Amino acid sequence: MEKTRNNRAWFMVLPVLALVAFSAVIPLMTVVNYAFNDTFGNNVFFWVGVEWFEEVLGSDRMWDALQRQLIFSAAVLAIEVPLGIAVALAMPKKGIWASVCLVLMALPLLIPWNVVGTIWQVFTRIDIGLLGSTLHQLGIDFNIGQNAGAAWATVIMMDVWHWTSLVVLLAYAGLQAIPDAYYQAAKIDQAGRWAVFRYVELPKLKGVLLIAILLRFMDSFMIYTEPFVVTGGGPGSTTTFLSIDLVKMALGQFDLGPAAAFSIMYFLVILLISWIFYTIMMNLDRQERPR
């Protein structure tokens, strides 16, 4: 669609700008303020330069959290994306069962995140949980409070449970958009099931899968509530991811300087990834809808 050039359109955007600036820009300025200053209270600040950044970058704490975060994000992506595509391919294409599948699969996406944590907490406890006690009876040491492996398995399983449906729904929407003619052409070429997937479906799914991967990466990168409820970041700090560590630092210990420096670096990483996401997405938009 041809867009009209009109700078007065800014007036329609102003309310959004004002509100989002209030809830994003002002808080970020506070963070920047804390990141470069120190205080002894009473709102008296003095400049410390990049000292807090050096402190955070020099300690192992952030690097460990970052490492755990990257392993976690990589693991959930490696499971959720192939599983999501497989389930989307297996879903019925139309009719009442397609709707029923959609509704059942969307259910975990709509559950409050702390309740997701609660569900998995009561499901995996060895005394009262179905999964936990079953594994315990089988002789597997599955105590989230003490066993780091069990805690990791639970957190990853929980994320797969919670978010694979997002990949399924996006891939399903992408599959629905493939015209029948493509499948007929493949049939004429006597393509097998794998060839149809590899050369017809996968290329057509490129756009939605890109969105799915990036949304899943970003959201797993800032995961907080679910592991906080289930493991509290433990045992020890084995499941303390970036957000959990940051909240611990900022509200638990009130280490304002390091927490602010941490926040800024965290935010810059997010900004960079968002920018890559936006650029690729806008390019795809342009390819699909020539203007």
Place this chain on the structure above:
Amino acid sequence: MTTVAGTDLRAAPAVRSRATDNPQLRRLVSYIVLIGYLLFLLVPIYWLINMSFKDNVEILNQLTLLPAEPTTGNYAEILTDPTWYMGYVHSLTYVVMNTVISLCVALPAAYAFSRYSFVGDKHLFFWLLTNRMAPPAVFVLPFFQLYSSIGLFDTHIAVALAHCLFNIPLAVWILEGFMRGVPKEIDETAYIDGYSWGRFFVRIFMPLISSGIGVAAFFCFMFSWVDLLLSRTLTSTEVKTIGVAMTRTSSATGLDYGTLAAAGVLTIIPGALVIWFVRNYIAKGFALGRV
């Protein structure tokens, strides 16, 4: 003519036999994948519901797949104890406030983005996206201080405004996706017919994108409803949200699992009630209007 038909028939079985895989086997695998995945999704939810109908003695002493003595005591406790049921009232209050605010400011902005090009439009659109992607943990400390300093700490409006951080960008992106599908000729015809912009927007344009408005409202509601981190940070005694009430039960006493499960089941209900109506738009909403 008959010979042509005959050769066609002879060619068809050859194609089928040369195909590498067997359609029946393929269908079987599809069913296994689908049913296995649905079981994986539903069993933890079933366990929560099962637990919510047991009393604590039964929960702690024996594992039963169905409640031996089904009781609604847990639900009765929540619906009679003000600290519990007011949690739902408080949460619903700020969620509704947030949905209304987000939609009111996002509607004109989305119209501007879909119809006009103006100075800085692409940068602004990207900046909105970064706020959807920003980790709430980064904003925890500055929000706490910002809302404390302007005297809004521990009020509904504080949480509603804080959730605008990610809900306004979401609403703008979703609505823009829907508005792009409405041909521009409609706007122009209306202006020629003498409609003012405001009258055109409310009388003609909003009914045309009513499903988009519904979807945007649903997602603002949902993302505000599922959050724990910001609502927990910005409230303390006056406004005790349901998430806070639930995390308190699990950590303080560690025993009242029946009530906790019942509270969890009740938080799933709002999503479960409307999910059928939005089933075809769920993918679009989660993908920021880009599917």
